[in-house]
Amino acid sequence: MKKKWDMRIPPILVAPIFFMAIMLSICKTSAQECPALMSPADGSTLVSVDATITWESVTGVPGYIISLGTTPGGNDILNERNVGTATSFTPTTGLPENTEIFVTITLFFFNQPNIVCDSQRFTTAALTGVPQCTTLTLPVNEATDINTATNISWMAAPSATGYFISIGTTLLGNEILKDTDIGNSLNYNPPTDLPAESEIYVTIIPYNRIGMAVGCTTLMFTTAQQAILPLCTTMLSPMNGETNVPLSPTLEWNAAPNATGYRVSIGTSPFETNILENAIFFKTSTVVIDFEPNRTFFISIIPFNAAGEAIGCTQETFSTLLGCGPYYDPLSGELLVLNPEITFPDIVSICLDNEISVVTATDEADGYRWYKLDANGNETLLSTTAQVTIDEEGAYVYEAYVNIEESGRTFECASSKTFEAKISQAPEIKDIKVQLSASSLNYEVITGINGNYEYAIDNKDGPYQDSNRFTDQSLTDHIIYVRDKDGCGTTSSMVEQDLTVSGFPKFFTPNGDGINDFWQFIPPNETEEYKVSKIFIFDKFGAFLAQISPNKDGWNGSLNGRPLPESNYWFKAIATNNKTIIGYFSLKR
Template identity: 25%
Template sequence: MLRNKYLPIFIVFLLIINPVNGYELLDTTCSKNEHINKIKHYNYAPPLCTGLTMPLDGDTNIAVSTGLSWTRVSNATGYKLNIGTAPGANNILNGFDVGNTANYQNSNKLPENTIVFVVITPYNADGDALNCNEESFTTGPDIPPPNCTTLLTPTPGAIDIGINPLFSWQPTNTASGYLISMGTNPGNTDILNNEDVGDVTNFTHMNDLPNGTTIYVEIIPYNLAGNAFGCQDFSFTTGAVDLRPECTTLTTPIPDSQDVPVDTNLTWEKIPEAVGYIITLETLTDNIDILNRFDVGDTDIYHPPGDLPGSTTMYVTITPYNIYGETENCLVQTFSTGLEDVYPPPKFFTPNGDGINDIWIVPNPINRIKYVCIFNRYGKLLKQLNDLSEGWNGTFNGIPLAKDDYWYNIVYNDGKNTTGYFSLVR
């Protein structure tokens, strides 16, 4: 009896449908002693379409040397390009396979001032993407990159330049804008890095430049064709000038004024460059007896915590400062206070018959005042108050006076006097 030297192999084929990955074809044997062979094959669908990212669909005034870029598709293994100058045309590129990349740079310029139509078709082993949309953009004129420009101000090589100069440069005919870089060493951009200032020929940096430093500036013109090439740095040096603020002046009390109320506040002119003020206030005794270099911060008023000494000459030094330091050699300003326990008269009164603030009365708690005279702005005597408690009701010979400023002269028992003004308000 003839016997087959090969063992029979019975194979059952199992086909499994996978709706996502295609199908699997598996073979299994009936016995554990028999060989097991498996065959697999996965079927992926063709990729989806993509779209331009540069230029965008509908863009205009695009450089004729532009490249194309698009969004990658995850299961694509390559891309084909059709480019033409009419819808559906491929007179520039016809199904050109760029491989598995998401950008393309044509070796030739595109036609100028032309609508260019593009179709990008992703593909993989299972075929091309279907029915991809056609996109388009419009090119601008075919011009070369612009020439470099020249810094006009500050003058290249200049010294002692301010820390916030105006930069200006020579216009370049074909430039559509300018990029500016600045640094403290050649080629550095630690101050400004490729700032696009647009189509202008002057610029002011928003921050102060470092003082006493050589500044290197590069200005690069650009247009549709690209940036100017090989532009040189220009340099200048900022000046080591005194950037501290100017001194200020007392506004209240007015310097050299007399009989200033002991409860006065101090005010002064605000200096734009200052960020704060240091006050020294003294009576020129052996020691600074009221304020010794007191930092009041960024304000233009100081309220002493208590009354100043009466009948005394006060010496005030106000020193502005900023990040560059304190101002030096500011003048000492003086004023003299009046008697202690003498209170200033009211700044205004309202004689309108409502029973509130109808009478102007000068305080005299310890009877130091002899009398008070009231004048109009032309110096005419309107009223002399010998009895201060009587006050003044705002009339002259029984006739109500108009709202205005009126002047007073307070005469004290020791012969001193104080003058000032107040307002009648109706």
């Protein structure tokens, strides 16, 4: 895994302050900045009335607000429900049938304008039958010792548009409440307490325009002795909807009359308790360590006593401090981050000829960290400076960070990347193959080892090319340069073209008169410079014709027994000291 700064853990993370130079009121934004509906897709028809609405996740957006209506931008079905980081929402009581539904997603930001996206739409299908029956969620069927002040709640029945409820003290009875239409609601709060220590029978019948559900079962629970439940409480700190909350805040709430304790749940969406789930406190405050920055948190506090829990308590929200970003800048329309930009390469080379290979950071930052990764992805810290010594191939992590200070407090914003270290070394020229053409030379450079090399001719400073071939070069001496791209050295070799060297005849006359019928090298002396091992002969277009040895008769001017015409011909001779000699001669008849 890549080494990243975990902003939820380090104790040095404190409240950064991010001021916007000018706050603009933004009502709409271009479509490409907003998420597209995934299900139902924009423009869909025949959508189920109990559909779950999902949309794309937008990078850098800390939360979403959803509204549903029957007009563009409308909220007559659902008014600005904050769902945190969730990218889906299921309307609790379903959607109206055969209706064009407009979905408005708002991108929620901290201390800056939200982005209200253009509405997208779909059309629901018409109902085709009566709804199904439902079941109790509070109290559950056959529950006992239920407080007499309880509310009654049930699950939504797909395609229901309303519910009839009857409550009695006998099976199928309605002594407490008789066949009451409570509309499209999923709970009922009796105006007076239920009788104590009694069996309570509840019948709930969902309905829609086609008719009422059929065969619904009467549900039952038993009440406890008369007792007084505590009332609900509200947050004191942070207040409901408060933003810029410190990452390690003290949560404090009002004391609820008759409460002996409180059950606290916290989540990152209205539907989750992934931070704290039903934690019990016997006081009205608690300290939470290291909330994540840039997040909205949803908190529920339920007072309780021996009689039971408070009923109908609502969820509250607060949002934490801005961290390193990204932040939406309303002036530029861009997302901004405080993390340093990383320009470090994906691959660095270790020069084999160097005893120590030092790698240097490429980015401006307040500090750096270098890690070695093993085969299992475990990290070993190597350096906390701008340089690190690397002596073996493998995977590494480079991290650069900046310190953000505000009111004497400091927090880090870091960026990191994984890179690979590879061994490289200075090139070695093994051979330079020379090919003749009519009036120029072609070279092919052969290196002794494979490497990440580039090539230049006649100038050590380049220009360099990736190809190891040079074509159409002049008939003069040339120097070939080979350079390691990773900075591990440059080597060179000269290719000499001596067109006037003695020992090679300028012409010959293969006419069968016994005089100068063969073309052959005649060394002027026996020095090392003039010891030739082999000679190649080409026509003026560079086509190979023959290979001769210096201790034989030489070339008779024919190819496959057929005399060749008068013309100029090329030769290439290889000396025993690896010197290459290239020249030309004339065949006369």
